[in-house]
Amino acid sequence: MKDGDGVLALHREGNLLRVELNRPERRNAMSLSMVEALLRVFAEVEADPSLRILLISGRGGHFCAGGDVADMAGAAAEASDGTDPIAALNRRFGDLLQAVEGSRAAVIALCEGAVMGGGFGLACVADLTVALASARFRLPETSLGITPAQIAPFVVRRLGLSQARRLGVTGQVVDGREAVNIGLAHILAEDRAAADAMIRHSINDIRRCEPAALAATKRLMNRAAQADLAPTLDAAAAEFAGFARSEAAAQGFAAFLGRQPPPWAREDA
Amino acid sequence: MKDGDGVLALHREGNLLRVELNRPERRNAMSLSMVEALLRVFAEVEADPSLRILLISGRGGHFCAGGDVADMAGAAAEASDGTDPIAALNRRFGDLLQAVEGSRAAVIALCEGAVMGGGFGLACVADLTVALASARFRLPETSLGITPAQIAPFVVRRLGLSQARRLGVTGQVVDGREAVNIGLAHILAEDRAAADAMIRHSINDIRRCEPAALAATKRLMNRAAQADLAPTLDAAAAEFAGFARSEAAAQGFAAFLGRQPPPWAREDA
């Protein structure tokens, strides 16, 4: 299996595949190249029934700090043939979330450090999400002048409308303990060693489950939970592109990069 | 902005509007006049983008003890042209819950004392619900011989079917701590001073969010959560009117006003 130009570190052990997000210098920000590499991994998993369990984690103490702002700037520049390159980029991340959620294999996410934006979305689609107490989950999109467009439907399915809207509207940070309380994560670990032990234990639990029955159970449950997801994601991508091109988002990104408050963060704004 | 004949106390601070329910002698029971006043507030908010945050609370130590029984008696008397005045009254409260949930602005609810019936419904549609530990949340409708008709869909979306049905079926009281545990409220405060501090902090969080992105995020998430809400609410209003006119409800209201147990509250009833 290819490692996607080094943005992923892959390591196979029997029927388990370890997938590490490998851009530690960017807190594993989800670049388009990383999205494509993950999509290739999930495509290969579907083609290889001997892969039964995926463990996704991040190198360098963070899971994933969100989308890569540089990609969005790049996509905006290359506008083309009538299709919107930012919407296409955004929708591609929705493809990844659908691929994870719909995967035949069991997917475990180990959440530590920053779990934000796209990383938050990934945490919401794993079958088993383990959170370190010190992890920091956040939807920072609205504070940047954009929306958690592809992520929103998965967050609503994971947390329910109430917590989803609260976190989307306030941009508040949730630690590992609260993540478990609100159903974002399933298992709380005090530190990385405890998390690793719990994951080993869970891998043994999953190995006791018959692979085709496991895949059918996921399908059954996903079907029970969902109205048509794909049209929702299509509409969300178009909306995202509009926001990402807006003056507000330009100000939000500039403020973020300059470590300044954006213009709307004033009492009378 | 008008204050709705004194049933609301309104106070603006920059992009924040404080809305106090102001019938403390009735524990802020939700009269039709109060519903209409709140609907006018939300209409003005939609028309004025400079209003970004609403804080709803109740005067006198209670949030809102429910619907106003007097209004229902009044509406029953004025039956008219084929439309059912009680259904119309009930549906109007559904309009309010939809207006709060769909508001462009971020809505915070400060829940203390009695949070019952319509008050419980309001707590379920706020973007951020802060609960005092001592607050008492309850759906008392079935014990009065009526149903939480307009409220039910919003309660189910907030709590899920399981807790919604349990609270509707048993009429049990939930305190602030349990309200946070079951997802009714987001933040627990030990007393009013702590709640005020948490709300100030949350207002700052919300001000960091770009207003149009915030509104779009709410829309996205509401859309992801809902089948068609309006037909559900229409049907519920008709059903409510039937119950409110029933002999059982007449007995329930009389028992409530007379502080007596209703006839059905016997082991063999």
Added chain:
Amino acid sequence: MKDGDGVLALHREGNLLRVELNRPERRNAMSLSMVEALLRVFAEVEADPSLRILLISGRGGHFCAGGDVADMAGAAAEASDGTDPIAALNRRFGDLLQAVEGSRAAVIALCEGAVMGGGFGLACVADLTVALASARFRLPETSLGITPAQIAPFVVRRLGLSQARRLGVTGQVVDGREAVNIGLAHILAEDRAAADAMIRHSINDIRRCEPAALAATKRLMNRAAQADLAPTLDAAAAEFAGFARSEAAAQGFAAFLGRQPPPWAREDA
């Protein structure tokens, strides 16, 4: 009311009916005969408005350890006229879950000991579920090479997709405390005496509720939560039959009965 050939023990007290699952030597495994007996009880409840509350528990320290493997083997043998006898058997359990969820009466479940498979499903449809701290909730299906087919939609509605999928995919055990935390149960009891006291208290709460209003509230909330349930259950029954006939399930049942690990529970399987 008949007791279904002794598989149920029924005891009426005023408007309360106590229903005990009565196969303690099999940890109250849900045989087809028990399913039919419970369906008769719920049919009689619908016909007799003086029955307002049902309390379901299990004799001998366990609630219900799941479906009865012997029945499935029996049904597989009698294949017939084009209809699939295993699918019919499975779908019948879905009928029961629908009957419990849709019952006019308030249904309380007292969960102790093993609450697995079909027992887990029953716990998910009661209006009020009381869990002993020592209870063990589990979906063991995938570890047997089958799927929680009829149960899955009710588990998703109870727990949300996230916890439902985690428990379906890992087969992990949840104790009473975690069952309350994830919304599977509503009330935690440290021991049986505490559970009995809480149930007496809750029965009094329910008696204060007007019966027709209670039934209408359940209908309203069920309707608000559900897309069309029946087609989902039909499809799930067909899928279940396929799995139950599979070589994997035969191995799973044999491993279960022989207390051996199944062939897929190896690192490289």
